[in-house]
Amino acid sequence: MKVLISVDLEGISGIVHPAETNPDRYDYERGRALMTAEANAVIAGVLDAEPDAVVWVADAHGTFRNILPEDLDRRAYLVRGKPRPLGMLAGLDEHTDAVLLVGYHARAGAGPAVLAHTISDAILDVRVAGRSLGEIGLNVAMAGHLDAPVVLLSGDDTACTEFSELVPSAITVAVKQTLGQAAAVALHPQEARERLRHAAAEAIARRASVSPTKLAGPLDVEVDLYGPYMVDLATLVPGVTRVGGGRTVAFHAVDFAEAYRLVQLLVQLASIKPS
Structure with missing residues (x-):
């Protein structure tokens, strides 16, 4: 089976401020190390459940060059760099059996929510068939278009709620409780990783119970x-x-x-x- 793990940065445990997500700021190196470690925890969980799975990891934040390649679990393929087909879901295709969204954040205008936005500060809202969709909704629907269920999401509690409204049968891992746009109560990174590994294994084991989310055209x-x-x-x-x-x-x-x-x-x- 093929599994795609799309990893953003704003929803990683401990991340609350733009300085931790911006390559030009002083705290970015810590942020990308935390991001890489959470990706590894999810890779491990997927392979705990399906040792023969082919795992692709899409670096899905900003430049798409944040995850430290040399520190990523060597059993996974890393997709990095831009521009590229399908953006945050690069690597998704008709052969993908499950998608996991790690370190995701709530859509622009949601709140309280840590570092909430939709793709970039230039976008105030995206509405598809009258429904407001952030990065979570857009990526869930894109995966569904190719018949791939999104079986897990991690991020703050607001992001988890946004995802659960779209995919109620999937698993969420709230690695922090939001206090505002740049404040949260976060799990210790090691605790977050342990929960993510366990949840990823469970999500893969029960993937058949999660249906792809489809928005039919036009x-x-x-x-x-x-x-x-x-x-x-x-x-x-x-x-x-x-x-x-x-x-x-x-x-x-x-x-x-x-x-x-x-x-x-x-x-x-x-x-x-x-x-």
Whole structure:
């Protein structure tokens, strides 16, 4: 069987501040070490349950170059770097039997939630068929489009609740209880890793009880962008139109895969600054 583990950084135990997630800040090296260790715990849990599983790990934070390759469990394949197909779910395909989301955070506007946002600070909200989706929802639905169930999520308690509303039969591991955007009560990293290893093994063992989450197309998608100039750039993309004032664009997608790819493109366009 093939398993994909997508690992973000904001939802790792002990992480509460942007300085711990930004390569240009002083505390980043500690953050990436904690991220790598939690990835290893989940790899170990997957292989406890299925020793012959093929495990792929997608580095899914920021630059997609955070996990320390030399410290990652040698039994796993690491997908790193960008741009790349499927972004945070790079490595996902029709042969993937289960997906685990590790270190994830709540969507923009959720709160209290540690470091809540949706993909980047340029995105205020993404609505698919009228439903607001953050990174959790977008990735759950993208996995579902390829018939892969998402069987586990770890992060703060708000992220776990957001995930459970989408996939109630899956397992969650709350590694910290949120106090605000940059504050939480966190488990000791070793305790978090022990819980993650146990939960990952359980999630893989009972994966057949979790159904893929599907959003059938065609789909209407709206994206709220932070700056009006971002909307100006977005509307250069065929099929993307301005709606509802100065910060919202909309498009139609034939299926969720098309919606997912176009949202990724809009995020990249939004990073371009006016000359």
